[in-house]
Amino acid sequence: MGMVTGADYLKRMKLLKSDVWMDGEQVKGSYVDHPAFKPVLNAKAQLYDMVHDEKYAPTLQSKDKESNFSFEIPRSMEDLKKRRKATQLWANETLGVLGRSPEYVNTMITIMAGAKDFFASDDPVYGENMENIYKEAKEKDLTFTHTFVNPSISRKPYYPDGTGQEQPIAAKIVDENDKGIIIDGARLLATQGGITDELLVIPSAAFIDSDYLFGCTIPSNSPGLSFLNRPSYNKEDSFNYPLSAQFEEGDAIVVFDQVFVPWERVFLYRNEWQMNDLFQKTGVEAYILYQASNRQIVKTEWLIGIAQSLVNTLDIEKHQHVQGKLAEMLIVLEAMRGFVYSSEIQAELNEYGVMIPKLEPLKAAAAYFQSVYPRLVEIIQLLGASHFIAAPTRQDFDSPISAHLERFVRGEYITAENKFRLIQLARDMTITEFGTRQLLYERYFFGDPIRVMSSIYHLFQPNKQEYVTRVDQFLEKQKENTK
Amino acid sequence: MGMVTGADYLKRMKLLKSDVWMDGEQVKGSYVDHPAFKPVLNAKAQLYDMVHDEKYAPTLQSKDKESNFSFEIPRSMEDLKKRRKATQLWANETLGVLGRSPEYVNTMITIMAGAKDFFASDDPVYGENMENIYKEAKEKDLTFTHTFVNPSISRKPYYPDGTGQEQPIAAKIVDENDKGIIIDGARLLATQGGITDELLVIPSAAFIDSDYLFGCTIPSNSPGLSFLNRPSYNKEDSFNYPLSAQFEEGDAIVVFDQVFVPWERVFLYRNEWQMNDLFQKTGVEAYILYQASNRQIVKTEWLIGIAQSLVNTLDIEKHQHVQGKLAEMLIVLEAMRGFVYSSEIQAELNEYGVMIPKLEPLKAAAAYFQSVYPRLVEIIQLLGASHFIAAPTRQDFDSPISAHLERFVRGEYITAENKFRLIQLARDMTITEFGTRQLLYERYFFGDPIRVMSSIYHLFQPNKQEYVTRVDQFLEKQKENTK
Amino acid sequence: MGMVTGADYLKRMKLLKSDVWMDGEQVKGSYVDHPAFKPVLNAKAQLYDMVHDEKYAPTLQSKDKESNFSFEIPRSMEDLKKRRKATQLWANETLGVLGRSPEYVNTMITIMAGAKDFFASDDPVYGENMENIYKEAKEKDLTFTHTFVNPSISRKPYYPDGTGQEQPIAAKIVDENDKGIIIDGARLLATQGGITDELLVIPSAAFIDSDYLFGCTIPSNSPGLSFLNRPSYNKEDSFNYPLSAQFEEGDAIVVFDQVFVPWERVFLYRNEWQMNDLFQKTGVEAYILYQASNRQIVKTEWLIGIAQSLVNTLDIEKHQHVQGKLAEMLIVLEAMRGFVYSSEIQAELNEYGVMIPKLEPLKAAAAYFQSVYPRLVEIIQLLGASHFIAAPTRQDFDSPISAHLERFVRGEYITAENKFRLIQLARDMTITEFGTRQLLYERYFFGDPIRVMSSIYHLFQPNKQEYVTRVDQFLEKQKENTK
């Protein structure tokens, strides 16, 4: 066991009964056949199958061949580089548009397990719990989503309900006994909410009352747990919506209605400093960003491929501004690669013996990509220009008007049908609801851009101090010279 | 007659049988009830009803009360200002998102009729035709769409078909007799294609062979004329898609399959200089831009209204960067108003006795707005932030989960339902397929941005020469002073 | 009297003995011959001579022919438009680079005198004082500079001096008697500090203690008043530094060392609401911005003239990106003109019977210009490119190497000497210390850009409310429709 095939995975998913709502209705029947969930489940199944493909196995399997790479605790530079290749391999299969590739949360679990002593420093039991959660996940090749963001009203975690009572909003511990804790309230934004085996609840710094400070994992079908999903963007037609039809993954609000979490699943409990240190001390922040940066590199390659295909198809290469736009994209690609290489070269074992890529360049990558991604989208839109406005569809090409289309909107060396296959891909990447959700996703991937910048300002404090000292010394030397 | 009511208009539209294709199928039955066309027909009907509303009549009716304002040839400053108010009034009713408000093409017809001597200068018959076209349109209160852009393959208007023959692509005159001319080929991009009474064909400078040089109007249901429409963005739900459901207007490719146009409908015929001078000499370019700038002013007001509503609802006013973003929008609004006022103050009667707003500021407005509109969209996206990602829908609020939503995602002074009504409006303006089509529409409204900039460079030649002369004189004076 | 000639003015300036420091030395002798002050005094003398030139007199003289236009209280639309023309005329003579053209502060005095009842509302004497200050200024055609910004340390107006005492920093009232008030402390940034007849002290909102709240005028040579000037940028060579040599105007810190101000010169005294309302209620803010916008329009014309001359001389017009850059500049020009026209069209008499241009568009103009001016500079730099780096000088052209220069760096239709005359003008506008001071001046003309944006946000509150209301009504109507 330890490495499921696509079929294994789909079989398990077929049995998953979590409480999921969409379009005002509770989802009935198997998710595997539901149009809203089929795409992402199939996309993930495909990734699992790759693990067993001998062409990819050396990259995608762990060294002990007991799991896929995401469950291997990285101990060396080699382990780190292998993760880069593996992440890029999976990302390439999904054009970089699948935000929650299985290794995303798996890696969080794995790195936290590598730092189990961090959790044990409060009470040994939390270290053991973390390790057991990891071992089970690895053994069963479980999938996870995670939830991080607390809802609030005007920055408060509750709403005065008029009866003088505070109505709790953000999920918090409302009761506990010797078996476990009871959670009530909500969390915002779980991508793939309700269609993973488990949910990882990450404590967040929004509110410091200890009731809000807990970290745990729970099965998606835990009693009282509900996922309120936005409508699906899957349009089911892979000509008109080649990405929506294959990679729509969904987003949800998570509601905890008196959800019971056994102690065995709790790895952080009412501990403020642990919550504050969790991301940086365990290395989990560096790894989240490392995964994301590698995915974004691959996504940028796809955007460049689409852009250059548009340039070729529309025969616009000769324009200097077109070359300039492609060059802009290539610079983004090289910058992103540079950030990742930089994080690898400066990687170090942390105190738990886990090889952690350098955080600074990865944080810079996150801020950089969230600022340039909209420009990448804009370039695609500018290159395709009016072709996006009245683009013919598969239905049009299957109809009597296809002759008109082949006559009037073909390219010099390409049929109209093939030309608009490409145009529709570019549209789905940048213009459809799937495409604009990608834009929102990348722009907010690591949080509000203004806060990300502030956090960079603070993270780099030691480096900046070094440069300030140089300035001081320069001015001091000037002073002496002029005495 | 001369001013239809909404009901009159819908009744006439109910009978219109043009050849329209969508999703690979020929549209059957009445457009009035078809989900793809219902929104825009109803939206226009509403505008026609306003003309008869005594509150709006002074602004929307012509001075002689024989037509709406769009058919009144403007002869004075007062006429011009009245047009500003009328256009803004209609635009306000449609939130500035209806690109082809009835007066858009009506105004082209009207201004060209005002300059009928321009057409007569080739042959008196073309002047008469232009005037008759206008008179009929005014009398019947006809609606038009227009088509301007020629298809091409690698900048050629034909494709070598392999048999040594050139396959014509761009619509051109293929035959003519004493009754009229025969047109064959296609034109790209007619908004509201197939669902207006008539189609205005504007000659375009793309190809100088005289076969391509003709201007005419023809009924949308002319034999041989087909409209190949893109799929509709109407989602029919006015909570989730408040704009898509009301203002989707469609875009089409127009195919002429040996379409016969009687001489009476032709106002420009194989005349290259007329084609080149048409836009500026008749004043039609200034009026297109005047209409568009006024619509864009109103749209900007709506975007500001939405942005400020988000700021209030999400309680984010205190952030300096939020205030700065709103201030950016307000500056855009003031700039657009300034361009329009500037064009009015400098308006002059042209040689045909029509009062023409100054072209330069309007051209600047067009280039300015196409460059800033994406930023307005981005600001809305940045203000709404993650609220756009998993926004609940009407179906959700009508379901058992509405209690959850009211508890977890309400605002301090607003119910969740009302809050997300607003969020969905902002989404539909900036994120849905309707919203991104708006972005493409504004960005390409007056053509490829790079060409628009070049045309501004050339249009302003005399002004620039004046400034160059000043520099010459300054340098000359310097030279003398230092002798 | 009432309208000095250039010679009158210079004669008066020759006698002015104020306490001015530069480069660590007290300036001795007449300012008129001092290299630091000669340029600006001559530039202003030239402006005064224009008033007497019959070609310009109709524009530059007041209707009663008793003063130049700046001392005429504008009562009608015509008065307002005349000011536009007059300001542009003077600005054109100085290429828009003279920040403190005489009418700048004169206008403040004039508009405040127009609103003398504003000051009288506290005590009639302040209204009379304001009027008398104005009358004297008008009669003698005095020149002013003004000072507005308070120094502070960490936002406090004093510094703890270690002895338990607070050391006052910002200028404040430290004593008063029946003759007048005693001022001690400093003010930052008086352009042309020390070389105008008088200094206008504007109260500023930085500190609310009433000691800081006073408005007055005093002669520049008042005992105890000192001006600490930055070094002069005048390079004296009008080939190499054509602007520095003619239009350098200086900036200073103003020190009040127990300066006595007689009551007759005080127009605002310890009155907090007056300080808060002064700018908007009297109309003085609108007029400052109206003057500045008109000057900036002319400056933009000069920048365009220089840019187009570079394009012609360097023969780079054919590049699309060059045309695009010029078009950008032309759009800025049209936008600025639009803001000004917009302010005129919406002008209204205020409660004091003064015709006040609409503030909103002018405030937008200020924010817009401070954001785009750096781009105008950058465009000039990009057009001139490497020609700016090793540009030959007048000394080079007067030397044996001039033959080399005429051979190697001439243009096709222009001698090397004339080509570099232009290049040096462009350099002095954008690259020299004079040029970069212009950049700082425009960027901070109306204050820190971030605060300017916040003030726009608040100023437009009523307008925004109107747009919010429309959104509310739209959503309300939607709600009813779906019931």
Add this chain to the structure above:
Amino acid sequence: MGMVTGADYLKRMKLLKSDVWMDGEQVKGSYVDHPAFKPVLNAKAQLYDMVHDEKYAPTLQSKDKESNFSFEIPRSMEDLKKRRKATQLWANETLGVLGRSPEYVNTMITIMAGAKDFFASDDPVYGENMENIYKEAKEKDLTFTHTFVNPSISRKPYYPDGTGQEQPIAAKIVDENDKGIIIDGARLLATQGGITDELLVIPSAAFIDSDYLFGCTIPSNSPGLSFLNRPSYNKEDSFNYPLSAQFEEGDAIVVFDQVFVPWERVFLYRNEWQMNDLFQKTGVEAYILYQASNRQIVKTEWLIGIAQSLVNTLDIEKHQHVQGKLAEMLIVLEAMRGFVYSSEIQAELNEYGVMIPKLEPLKAAAAYFQSVYPRLVEIIQLLGASHFIAAPTRQDFDSPISAHLERFVRGEYITAENKFRLIQLARDMTITEFGTRQLLYERYFFGDPIRVMSSIYHLFQPNKQEYVTRVDQFLEKQKENTK
């Protein structure tokens, strides 16, 4: 020999008599004491002294201890990394503002010598010449400048002189004999022109006539060779102009008046393909960019140091937008480091056995830095704001007004004098003529930005093809799936 000390170097420079013109006069006497040249000669002397300082020797000396690092042909990854450290060490000593640190052209000579077979492939003698040039340079520790850009008139290398003759402009071979070649004409832009031992003439692709195709080195004092320098920016005061006074390096036009170059100094002769391939095939382009990127990294660190010092001194850290501006700078720093690391990780031995860093990321770095450097400058300007406008000078602090300054413009924890020492450093980096020349230098370092972008477009052709292929395969697969 092989590693001069600062004193050795200055002694040699004292004897150098080249023909240099400045301000219209021929420079007489020793450059070492000339205010225009003293700064850069002393700055370089300081760098040479560092080579002998035991603290720096391991980094700055070659492995064989026979030269400084710049003359060591890099054969391994270790050699490459050592160069990074050495370049950064020297750059740090000069705050990254010395564009032509000695290793810049030395490295070109060294890498070309490493690829001597490239030159030998035409005729063995050119390979030998290249090697001998290198050996002599290394042995004597010579300094070089180089010249690359041809003058032209409307893209032609000559000017019709009216007599029917073409007047040659760009330097070219006008005669040759068995001793050598005779060069006549000019080259633009040699930084440090006339004050280095030798001049490296790089062939450039501007004109393909073989007369223009030659590469050689010649002593700066060769008969007939003249350097026409722009005026010096050295202001000699290290308080007011801390950088101008120390690091001004000059720029010149180079004139060849029948200059004789012996065959022994020629390494490329009338060979078009060699000229085309020179930069990429020998690896010299990669090394120019590697040196520059490392210098720019250090410069960015200094800019950050200055920016953070301003933030601390002006006590503005609490503003979110200030933190954001610093974060922007930090991201630039990380991006530049990433490009360099990326070029190292992908370095490979070229066919001449020289370890060449990967060109693509370095080219991206060049384009990226030239686009962001102006923003770094702008951030410094925005942080310092109005402090830059009337900044007091050393003369002010040495005068009676210093008490005023210490009272009115000090900081909470810093004296006025120290505060303005910092302000003046920031000014000299971004606002003075020295500072704006830095801006022009970085913006044009690797050529016109628009051409740099086009060259990136073409350089990355193979990579892009790979991404296009992926898109093709994806669309192909879609097609099969939908059959």
